[in-house]
Amino acid sequence: MLVLPIPLAVALVLAFLACRFVLLRDGPSLFPVLLGAAAMQGTLISLVQHYGLAALQPVLPVTASLVPPLAYLAFRQAAIRAPALPGALPHAVAPLATAIAVPLGQGSLHWLPDVALVALYSGYGAAILFQARGREDLPLARLEAGHLPRRIWQVVGASLLLSAVSDTAIAVALMSGEAWLRPLLVSLTSSLALLAVGLLGLVAARPGAMGEDDEKTDTGEPASQEGEAGAEVNSEADRALMARLDALLDQGGACLDPDLTLARLARRLHVPMKQLSAAINRMHGENVSRHVNGYRIRHACKLLSEGHSVTAAMLASGFNTKSNFNREFLRVTGETPSAVRARLSGAEARET
Numbered sequence: 001m002l003v004l005p006i007p008l009a010v011a012l013v014l015a016f017l018a019c020r021f022v023l024l025r026d027g028p029s030l031f032p033v034l035l036g037a038a039a040m041q042g043t044l045i046s047l048v049q050h051y052g053l054a055a056l057q058p059v060l061p062v063t064a065s066l067v068p069p070l071a072y073l074a075f076r077q078a079a080i081r082a083p084a085l086p087g088a089l090p091h092a093v094a095p096l097a098t099a100i101a102v103p104l105g106q107g108s109l110h111w112l113p114d115v116a117l118v119a120l121y122s123g124y125g126a127a128i129l130f131q132a133r134g135r136e137d138l139p140l141a142r143l144e145a146g147h148l149p150r151r152i153w154q155v156v157g158a159s160l161l162l163s164a165v166s167d168t169a170i171a172v173a174l175m176s177g178e179a180w181l182r183p184l185l186v187s188l189t190s191s192l193a194l195l196a197v198g199l200l201g202l203v204a205a206r207p208g209a210m211g212e213d214d215e216k217t218d219t220g221e222p223a224s225q226e227g228e229a230g231a232e233v234n235s236e237a238d239r240a241l242m243a244r245l246d247a248l249l250d251q252g253g254a255c256l257d258p259d260l261t262l263a264r265l266a267r268r269l270h271v272p273m274k275q276l277s278a279a280i281n282r283m284h285g286e287n288v289s290r291h292v293n294g295y296r297i298r299h300a301c302k303l304l305s306e307g308h309s310v311t312a313a314m315l316a317s318g319f320n321t322k323s324n325f326n327r328e329f330l331r332v333t334g335e336t337p338s339a340v341r342a343r344l345s346g347a348e349a350r351e352t
Helices: 006-024 030-049 059-064 067-080 085-104 112-133 148-175 181-203 212-219 227-251 262-269 273-284 288-305 310-316 322-333 337-351
Strands: none
Touching: 006 030, 006 181, 030 059, 030 067, 030 181, 059 085, 059 112, 067 085, 067 112, 067 148, 085 112, 112 148, 148 181, 227 262, 227 273, 227 288, 262 273, 262 288, 273 288, 288 310, 288 322, 288 337, 310 322, 310 337, 322 337
16 A cells, blocks of 8 residues: 655645645635645655655755745735735745755755754744734735634744744754654654645635725824824714724625725725724724624624524625634624524514
């Protein structure tokens, strides 16, 4: 019976996900490139560690250095803002520097490629964790998903840090004369890290398209006011903005759009995203996704009272996944959708 090495099995899964994204076009354009790079790395690890192609060993650090900058750029594109080409070019320094470090890392400098990879993986992993943690609402993440997109990207950042730890462990093993640990550490830790990145493809939220209006919305800052008069001005401005927002969500039906994002919402209101998010927090003590999902749940309750099924009410109210719908429904109403439907059906039966 043919048993595939773990890195090669992971590479096949990642290659499948990359092909799926290309064919269905249901994710950020950089994500298939990230998956392809991770699949290539898993394949090369298998060829070197399990099939004895030692000639490919110098290539491994270079291909490994592609994954962190691609993961970071994919995160920015999917969750915050699509990176422009000039701004993305500096990230090409990472694989170029690693390619230079490989021939230099001979003899007494054999540790140089490992140090370069540890710096890359830890740096980009920390950058993703910091930027994802510092935002209540990712501008391009679908609001119905709640905190899920942010948590997923935090897992990706943590997986990059795991790779940095594994590279450090490999270097320590080599320096301590335990070279036999290298294949095991490379196969297991690299496979886990690459698979963690790839599994994002199963649950990644489709980002909202960013246009020129979104770019303008993202850069604006609310005017700051000081003192009591300034507080009154801010309060009046917040109330006026909330009235416009509530009209858009309720009467305009914007809350029913399953692909609604903070960026799209701010664009339709012609205000900066930070101003919208801050106003909701000041007026209602919650973030944008919770505020929008409150409207969606109230709409779902109305549909349930009219006799619609739970699934029909969920889909018609802007939710794509039952787990998110059930979680938000319980948060807003204190009951499950099935319990509300049963209660409403029972009340209707008693009336008749």
